[in-house]
Amino acid sequence: xxxxxxxxxxxxxxxxxxxxxxxxxxxxxxxxxxxxxxxxxxxxxxxxxxxxxxxxxxxxxxxxxxxxxxxxxxxxxxxxxxxxxxxxxxxxxxxxxxxxxxxxxxxxxxxxxxxxxxxxxxxxxxxxxxxxxxxxxxxxxxxxxxxxxxxxxxxxxxxxxxxxxxxxxxxxxxxxxxxxxxxxxxxxxxxxxxxxxxxxxxxxxxxxxxxxxxxxxxxxxxxxxxxxxxxxxxxxxxxxxxxxxxxxxxxxxxxxxxxxxxxxxxxxxxxxxxxxxxxxxxxxxxxxxxxxxxxxxxxxxxxxxxxxxxxxxxxxxxxxxxxxxxxxxxxxxxxxxxxxxxxxxxxxxxxxxxxxxxxxxxxxxxxxxxxxxxxxxxxxxxxxxxxxxxxxxxxxxxxxxxxxxxxxxxxxxxxxxxxxxxxxxxxxxxxxxxxxxxxxxxxxxxxxxxxxxxxxxxxxxxxxxxxxxxxxxxxxxxxxxxxxxxxxxxxxxxxxxxxxxxxxxxxxxxxxxxxxxxxxxxxxxxxxxxxxxxxxxxxxxxxxxxxxxxxxxxxxxxxxxxxxxxxxxxxxxxxxxxxxxxxxxxxxxxxxxxxxxxxxxxxxxxxxxxxxxxxxxxxxxxxxxxxxxxxxxxxxxxxxxxxxxxxxxxxxxxxxxxxxxxxxxxxxxxxxxxxxxxxxxxxxxx
Amino acid sequence: xxxxxxxxxxxxxxxxxxxxxxxxxxxxxxxxxxxxxxxxxxxxxxxxxxxxxxxxxxxxxxxxxxxxxxxxxxxxxxxxxxxxxxxxxxxxxxxxxxxxxxxxxxxxxxxxxxxxxxxxxxxxxxxxxxxxxxxxxxxxxxxxxxxxxxxxxxxxxxxxxxxxxxxxxxxxxxxxxxxxxxxxxxxxxxxxxxxxxxxxxxxxxxxxxxxxxxxxxxxxxxxxxxxxxxxxxxxxxxxxxxxxxxxxxxxxxxxxxxxxxxxxxxxxxxxxxxxxxxxxxxxxxxxxxxxxxxxxxxxxxxx
Numbered sequence: 001x002x003x004x005x006x007x008x009x010x011x012x013x014x015x016x017x018x019x020x021x022x023x024x025x026x027x028x029x030x031x032x033x034x035x036x037x038x039x040x041x042x043x044x045x046x047x048x049x050x051x052x053x054x055x056x057x058x059x060x061x062x063x064x065x066x067x068x069x070x071x072x073x074x075x076x077x078x079x080x081x082x083x084x085x086x087x088x089x090x091x092x093x094x095x096x097x098x099x100x101x102x103x104x105x106x107x108x109x110x111x112x113x114x115x116x117x118x119x120x121x122x123x124x125x126x127x128x129x130x131x132x133x134x135x136x137x138x139x140x141x142x143x144x145x146x147x148x149x150x151x152x153x154x155x156x157x158x159x160x161x162x163x164x165x166x167x168x169x170x171x172x173x174x175x176x177x178x179x180x181x182x183x184x185x186x187x188x189x190x191x192x193x194x195x196x197x198x199x200x201x202x203x204x205x206x207x208x209x210x211x212x213x214x215x216x217x218x219x220x221x222x223x224x225x226x227x228x229x230x231x232x233x234x235x236x237x238x239x240x241x242x243x244x245x246x247x248x249x250x251x252x253x254x255x256x257x258x259x260x261x262x263x264x265x266x267x268x269x270x271x272x273x274x275x276x277x278x279x280x281x282x283x284x285x286x287x288x289x290x291x292x293x294x295x296x297x298x299x300x301x302x303x304x305x306x307x308x309x310x311x312x313x314x315x316x317x318x319x320x321x322x323x324x325x326x327x328x329x330x331x332x333x334x335x336x337x338x339x340x341x342x343x344x345x346x347x348x349x350x351x352x353x354x355x356x357x358x359x360x361x362x363x364x365x366x367x368x369x370x371x372x373x374x375x376x377x378x379x380x381x382x383x384x385x386x387x388x389x390x391x392x393x394x395x396x397x398x399x400x401x402x403x404x405x406x407x408x409x410x411x412x413x414x415x416x417x418x419x420x421x422x423x424x425x426x427x428x429x430x431x432x433x434x435x436x437x438x439x440x441x442x443x444x445x446x447x448x449x450x451x452x453x454x455x456x457x458x459x460x461x462x463x464x465x466x467x468x469x470x471x472x473x474x475x476x477x478x479x480x481x482x483x484x485x486x487x488x489x490x491x492x493x494x495x496x497x498x499x500x501x502x503x504x505x506x507x508x509x510x511x512x513x514x515x516x517x518x519x520x521x522x523x524x525x526x527x528x529x530x531x532x533x534x535x536x537x538x539x540x541x542x543x544x545x546x547x548x549x550x551x552x553x554x555x556x557x558x559x560x561x562x563x564x565x566x567x568x569x570x571x572x573x574x575x576x577x578x579x580x581x582x583x584x585x586x587x588x589x590x591x592x593x594x595x596x597x598x599x600x601x602x603x604x605x606x607x608x609x610x611x612x613x614x615x616x617x618x619x620x621x622x623x624x625x626x627x628x629x630x631x632x633x634x635x636x637x638x639x640x641x642x643x644x645x646x647x648x649x650x651x652x653x654x655x656x657x658x659x660x661x662x663x664x665x666x667x668x669x670x671x672x673x674x675x676x677x678x679x680x681x682x683x684x685x686x
Numbered sequence: 687x688x689x690x691x692x693x694x695x696x697x698x699x700x701x702x703x704x705x706x707x708x709x710x711x712x713x714x715x716x717x718x719x720x721x722x723x724x725x726x727x728x729x730x731x732x733x734x735x736x737x738x739x740x741x742x743x744x745x746x747x748x749x750x751x752x753x754x755x756x757x758x759x760x761x762x763x764x765x766x767x768x769x770x771x772x773x774x775x776x777x778x779x780x781x782x783x784x785x786x787x788x789x790x791x792x793x794x795x796x797x798x799x800x801x802x803x804x805x806x807x808x809x810x811x812x813x814x815x816x817x818x819x820x821x822x823x824x825x826x827x828x829x830x831x832x833x834x835x836x837x838x839x840x841x842x843x844x845x846x847x848x849x850x851x852x853x854x855x856x857x858x859x860x861x862x863x864x865x866x867x868x869x870x871x872x873x874x875x876x877x878x879x880x881x882x883x884x885x886x887x888x889x890x891x892x893x894x895x896x897x898x899x900x901x902x903x904x905x906x907x908x909x910x911x912x913x914x915x916x917x918x919x920x921x922x923x924x925x926x927x928x929x930x931x932x933x934x935x936x937x938x939x940x941x942x943x944x945x946x947x948x949x950x951x952x953x954x955x956x957x958x959x960x961x962x963x964x965x966x967x968x969x970x971x972x973x974x975x976x977x978x979x980x981x982x983x984x985x986x987x988x989x
Binding site for chain 2: 034038039277279284335
């Protein structure tokens, strides 16, 4: 009887052993082709050199793929103890698999009928992090286990622990214990206190929910749990635990996730990825020297934040919680270097880069391109007399268009310069009608605008999508007296040995003659001095400057594009949803009230220490004073004089006798009395 | 019977002992894990490089290859520009999509390598001195936009200190078309009927006014300074040129220490007709006694 029982037990044991061996063999044969090769050294995981992005001042503004691998000796022993106590208390006793933890996890998983508990050792976690996806699958677990066994057979416990500490994720963008120590406590991993070490050791398991920046209480609760485990594992005594809990955690201030350079940085990365490939940018260990001026970028961010806050308070409630957005681009005229590129109010909240997006209508800020084309093709000058009157333009047989001015009023006879200063839609529409849209588009292309432009008369009013970057580029052609410098962001790229891989060269191309551009430049100075852009002067910006406001239908977009001798700056304000910008009083936000103050604030700050530089007057240009309602040379009797810059060959005429002056005079209700009230008169204070 | 029973019990005991030993070895020595681990280690080289760590490794390799390819391309560009021997060669390598860069040293070498009055037509040496006086002139960038060639003298920030514009049209007459050919005039494509001894050429030169003489022939100092000995002179029309009238080229053959070389120079249009009319040489059979140049000597009579 005893013998039979003995035989049965022996047979059962034999069968179980054989069955497990056979199962293991079958599984291995099935999986062996999918098992990855192990590298010669675990240090390989940290060999990637970071790519550094520099500002024009030579400061690092972004590091891609940054890791701070450290040797085990440079990590506080308290941390490794805490890590072992928390993640794998029998780390030094197993060969990759902890039978007890595994059995416990298996029982729990079978009870739950799903993989709810891993029972993974540190080696298994390292195996998973190095090779496998994070899906919870039996097959993946098996492969992970086999590789863990190989890791244990290949590397020492110290090497495994070091590799684990250097690659595990601690939340807040920190990979590796050194980086985590710097992020959370602003100190090196070797200097961690017991409490800090315990907090960090608790993070890999739940890097977001136990993150002290997100939830301090939960993080402390997890820290206490880690300390208890350390006590249980005899790494510390209960007294040491109590003492540690009484110490100050000394948490560092949270890293600001959204910095004002982020839109620019992402623009650079995207551009280089398109040109050279993602691997080159992220794994090349490059030094990328860019054009950004972080001081100016900071001012742009301040200007946007301050003014947007003021506008938010003015806006009507119930805009579905949508916030006004803004974009700013500043180009250095002399070189085309993009010094500022701000694509929105806050990168952390919205990564959409409005500074380079061409989905918003330019509005009247497009008119200088129309006026330049007209002066080039139609031979008119800033002193040419125009008629601002109701007009019906034939688009095609039987189809007409009746352009209206923004104010709904008409000014009658006035010179071209005055028409631009007042941003009259009718005059611009008549010019495009005479020119054809194709000719205007050709000029826009010469000025560097690459977005698709609609071949229709509404181009006169800027009913075409362009980006702030394009507008700044086009305006810099005016500031440069006809020279187009292609906007660029990267000055130089070096590899880690310092070899130059790319360098930018300046290709300034004279697209228009200086004397063709200067009259337009002078007209745009008039916009700032006495026209729709005079808010700039009211806000105390005193440098010689030219510019143009732009407001699209129903106040959907507000622009102010302007330039000084050194910088061309484009500012856009609007809603992403293309909703109208109407304030609590029912007033719409215009280029003058929404965008121009940002421009002025930014330029005042940015050029604070710069001397005022005037625009050089090219040869072949002369100045004359004319009557702004007749275009005749002004004399002592002229009431509305205006100084214009014209080409030498332009012939101005003396006024004839008063009786002979004829022209369109608007009726009383259409006439806009002088001085006009321009909508920009009510200004928000920054 | 008893023996069989003892043996049967013994087998069972041995089996249990074996199991116990294996179990103990596993519990205390982790033999299974170690065995599997070492077997996998032994098989490691056969397995594919899969997973995140290798993917990262591949990306690093791709990045490194890209860097090497850029560096190699830049190096070959640099070597190619350093091996350029004349402005003509430099300009021939230029096309709108590929700007050409030469170092300051190379530019000066090309500038002073040739008879100076021709190089001076690109930029005067005084202007070069002025550019250099800022001590920031590093390189020269040549770019082509349509028919215009821009020579930019750039500083360490790659910003142009001075720009010179040349039209690529009529390059036949351009000073930049000067070149040095290693070989004889005949090898350089000059017809034997338009080759004169230097003495004969000097007779033609004397018929020209001093200004035309200066425009036509390089400064003799250049030959003396390099210890070159002028032997013959040839004139030819660039028949395959698209420009009308076809540019005329003067070839001055000289002997250097080791080679026979020809300095090829453009002939200004105003002088070319006059020159050609005086150098027209009747074509006869080479053996004919009439195959004599208007100046009484056999053309190409130099050895």
